[in-house]
Amino acid sequence: AQSVTQPDIHITVSEGASLELRCNYSYGATPYLFWYVQSPGQGLQLLLKYFSGDTLVQGIKGFEAEFKRSQSSFNLRKPSVHWSDAAEYFCAVGANDYKLSFGAGTTVTVRA
Amino acid sequence: KAGVTQTPRYLIKTRGQQVTLSCSPISGHRSVSWYQQTPGQGLQFLFEYFSETQRNKGNFPGRFSGRQFSNSRSEMNVSTLELGDSALYLCASSFGGQSENTIYFGEGSWLTVV
Numbered sequence: 543a544q545s546v547t548q549p550d551i552h553i554t555v556s557e558g559a560s561l562e563l564r565c566n567y568s569y570g571a572t573p574y575l576f577w578y579v580q581s582p583g584q585g586l587q588l589l590l591k592y593f594s595g596d597t598l599v600q601g602i603k604g605f606e607a608e609f610k611r612s613q614s615s616f617n618l619r620k621p622s623v624h625w626s627d628a629a630e631y632f633c634a635v636g637a638n639d640y641k642l643s644f645g646a647g648t649t650v651t652v653r654a
Numbered sequence: 655k656a657g658v659t660q661t662p663r664y665l666i667k668t669r670g671q672q673v674t675l676s677c678s679p680i681s682g683h684r685s686v687s688w689y690q691q692t693p694g695q696g697l698q699f700l701f702e703y704f705s706e707t708q709r710n711k712g713n714f715p716g717r718f719s720g721r722q723f724s725n726s727r728s729e730m731n732v733s734t735l736e737l738g739d740s741a742l743y744l745c746a747s748s749f750g751g752q753s754e755n756t757i758y759f760g761e762g763s764w765l766t767v768v
Contacts, residue, residue: 574753585658585744586759593754632697636753640710641687644697 544569544637548645555623556653563618563648565633574636575616577607580647581629589631592616603627628652656681658747658760666766672733675763677745679726683758685751686728688720691742691762700743703728704751735767 545568555561567573574593578586590601597609607618616633630649634642659678667673679686687702699712703722720730726747732739742762748755 576757578759583761585761586746588756588758591756634697638753640685640702640704640751641699641712642689642697642757643699644689646696 544573544635544643546633546635546643546645548631548633548648550648551646552649552651554651554653557625558622561618561620561623561627561650563631563633563650565616565618565645566614567616567633567635568614569635569637571637574638575607575609576634576636576642577601577605577616577618578632578634578644579603579629580632586632589618623650623652625652625654658745658758660743660745660760660763662763663761664764664766666768667735669735669737669767671735672731673735673765674729674731675743675745675765677728677730677747677760679728679745679747680758683747683749684726685748685755686722686726687746687748687751687757688728688730689744689746690714691744692740697744700730702751709751732765737767739765740767741765 547566576591577589589605592609630647632647633645661676685704688700701711706722717733722728744762746757746759748757
């Protein structure tokens with residue numbers, strides 16, 4: 543069965559600094575990988591997804607992620623964080639079984 | 655176009671009662687899935703429906719059930735509520751439900767069991 547690990551529970555970053563959120567997955571075949579963001583009291587919004595092809599994926603809000611098969615990783619990055627990026631971020635894997643398996647999430651705090 | 659709509663947004667129930675949550679998918683989407691989100695367990699898959707058929711089910715007790723109607727709208731029901739059922743219940747829709755289809759989430763229904 544597929545699974546996702548997000549090693550960092552909480553990250554604090556200064557506004558304007560770069561951000562990197564880690565995600566490791568476990569799946570025997572080529573995975574479908576996703577990053578979602580959740581603001582307090584809200585649902586999940588898709589930031590980006592990887593299915594195949596170029597391993598560097600661009601998403602919304604200036605986010606990008608890189609798929610590294612050798613490391614089973616799909617880390618999310620943003621060059622310059624804005625205060626509005628404070629939220630919880632979830633990495634997820636899909637395995638053609640009509641469901642997503644999510645990591646535990648990483649809470650991002652942005653300090654002025 | 656309108657996103658995934660969930661009703662009610664907030665509700666409080668008493669232990670032992672039952673609850674029904676509703677989800678209207680994005681127009682044209684035929685796959686609807688449900689997830690439970692709690693601080694302790696995170697996001698867990700409940701079930702997925704496509705054309706009124708359940709194609710996958712998560713590891714939840716039989717008290718959790720769902721259905722999908724011919725217009726793709728879906729409901730989930732939880733019977734004999736327990737305190738541990740307090741959670742945010744998220745509905746998601748996609749065109750076909752396959753992993754390559756983008757899954758869109760609603761804002762959720764907050765259930766508190768007292």
